[in-house]
Amino acid sequence: MKKNIQPLLGSLAILAAITFTFFNFKTQAVHAETWQQPTVTLGTTLTTDQKQGTINTLTKDLDNSNYQTITVNGDTLVKYLNPSGSNFTSNSSVWSSAAVEKTSSGSGINVHILPYNGKNNITTITADQYKNAALTAGVSDANIYVTSAVPIDGSGALAGVYAAFDQNGSDLSQKQINAAQNEMSTLSDINQDNKGKDGYSDAQLNNAIAGAKSDMAKAGHNISVGQITTIVNNQLEKNNIQNIINNNQKQQIINILVQIRDSGALNSSNFKQQAQKLSNNIVDSAKGVFNKLNTQENRNFIQKIWDAIVNFFQNLF
Structure with a gap:
């Protein structure tokens, strides 16, 4: 009887290992990056005209003419920025916006702050500060374009970058x-x-x-x-x-x-x-x-x- 049980236990162990590996692979696959095209993040407070102007500004230098859009609102700021000590609410306004274009491995992080109608409206955060923050957050190999229709510090754009990576499967920490x-x-x-x-x-x-x-x-x-x-x-x-x-x-x-x-x-x-x-x-x-x-x-x-x-x-x- 014992001789028959041992092969059975061995088979069950192998089956369990295969099952664990399969489900673990599926779990990892869910978090694999799925970038198919650039992602444009738009501040929820933008008017219809400002929204179109923002899209025109952010997409003019993209290699891919196709892109997806996501809206960054107060809840986005609360989700990504409040855990670090910010005090945004669901009703917080968001104007600054970004476009994120994934690039080839090893190309690094490039940030371009673009003028809106000829004026740089990002008043506080510099391009190099965006780059360092993105690196620390776990972003890699991307062209990031930032703009705002009105003078603003630029926090909304950075929250948009985090949201864009999560949207495309990066699962940032x-x-x-x-x-x-x-x-x-x-x-x-x-x-x-x-x-x-x-x-x-x-x-x-x-x-x-x-x-x-x-x-x-x-x-x-x-x-x-x-x-x-x-x-x-x-x-x-x-x-x-x-x-x-x-x-x-x-x-x-x-x-x-x-x-x-x-x-x-x-x-x-x-x-x-x-x-x-x-x-x-x-x-x-x-x-x-x-x-x-x-x-x-x-x-x-x-x-x-x-x-x-x-x-x-x-x-x-």
Whole structure:
């Protein structure tokens, strides 16, 4: 009798394993990205004319002439933004809108803030801040276009980006979205505090953050606060803003990077590649700023001494 039971138990175990694998595969398939065409997110408060004007603005640069639309309303803001500390309600107005176009693997995150009738109405969030927030939230390989028919901070557009990825099966982590929102708020405040200071730009700050994320990803998800602090110091110096960002602001940056670590973002094998790609993207889009960092007057003291020594011996021989 025991001899007959053992093969039966073995068969049941195999059947159970096959069944688990099948259902697990189906569960994963449900969350697989299903992008067929770009997604345009429209603020619910737009008038009929503003809605058409927004569509015209957002779709003019899309590679695909076909697109789907979704409406971003107060409930969308509550769902994605309130868990990070915002205070939106179902009745909140939404004007800022976005178009999201998925691109080939490894192309990175590109953000373009488009003028509406010749005017940039996104008053607070910069293109580089959108890029960094999208990266932290788990977005990858996408062209994102943002505009607004009226002057507004641009939060609605970012909520629309999150909704567009969820609509297309990405299943973004709310922990990462929370970290992204706090990051964007922190960087926006730091940028406003330092705006107009000689030797400072939003591009340098955001490049330092993107570089820090890349360095953190190389170190792994068990990276310590001390290691993050060292990375921040190195990146601020690399971007020549170590004497502009004060200690309080630096601590805020460390805090948001710790939150990004704790959100699970570093567990993604794609995060490091996207972070490095984002850093390259920021540098390429602000070459005038970063070229100045390589000029003689902005080199560090040791480099200047070494150059002097090299020049001395070259002249001597």
